[in-house]
Amino acid sequence: MDNVNLTDNFLIAMPTLEDPYFSNALVYICEHNENGALGIIVNRPIDMNLASLLEKIDIKLEAENLADMPVYFGGPVQLDRGFVLHRPIGQWQSTLAINSDVGLTSSRDVLSSVGSAGLPAEILVTLGYAGWDAGQLEEELAQNSWLTVPAKASILFDLPPEERLPAAMQKLGISFTQLSDVAGHA
Structure with a gap:
């Protein structure tokens, strides 16, 4: 597992991963x-939409077509902080470029732009993130807690959360029903 860089990859939780934050x-x-590593859970909408989030932080939502967009549980770290996955990357105060098209921004300016102009148009808004200390993710991978697959922006931005x-499993050519909750090593 040395020198493996999983930036711009999906992690798929294995059935053996019993942590309720990461199950499925x-x-x-x-x-x-x-x-270490920083990730965003992208398939867990919470009981909040973009309109209510922006209202809580005093940003006016003029792009009403985005009002019902779900907000997601991004992970158990810093649940009071918002993160926006978006395409294109753009020019924001605090953006991590994940690849040449997708960025993760934690500054308020991106939400202000979404509220006023609806841009960037392709977004996924989360509260919290998933974080791993140095070597922790590699250890979890060695324990067969995760499958990895190269990410695809269309899965993030074009598909509903469910x-x-x-879709990520299909990239591996398997379905969740084929996974065992018993891990082994050859």
């Missing part, structure tokens, strides 16, 4: 390096 989760890895995990 599809995590998009936004950054992975020697210091279709994202099956």
Whole structure:
């Protein structure tokens, strides 16, 4: 597992992963390096839409077509903080470029732009993120807690949340029903 960089990959939680935060989760890895990893769970909408989130932080929503867009549980770290996955990357105050098209922004300016102009048009808004310390994700991978597959922006932005995990699994050529909750090593 040394020198594996999973930035711009999906993690698919294996059935053996009993942590309630990650059971049946599809995590998009936004950054992975020697210091650890940061990801966003992309298939867990919460009981909040974009209109109510923007209202809570005093941003006017003029792009009414986005009002019912769901907000997601991004992970158990910093649940009071918003993160926006978006395409294109754009020019925001605090953006992590994940690849040449997709960015993760944690600054308020991106939400202000979404509220006023509806841009960037392709977004996924989360509260919280998933984080791993140095070596922690590699250890979980060695324990067969996760499957990995290269991410595809269309899965993030074009599919409803309930279709994202099956679509990522399909990239591997398997379905969730084929996975065992018993891990082994050859």
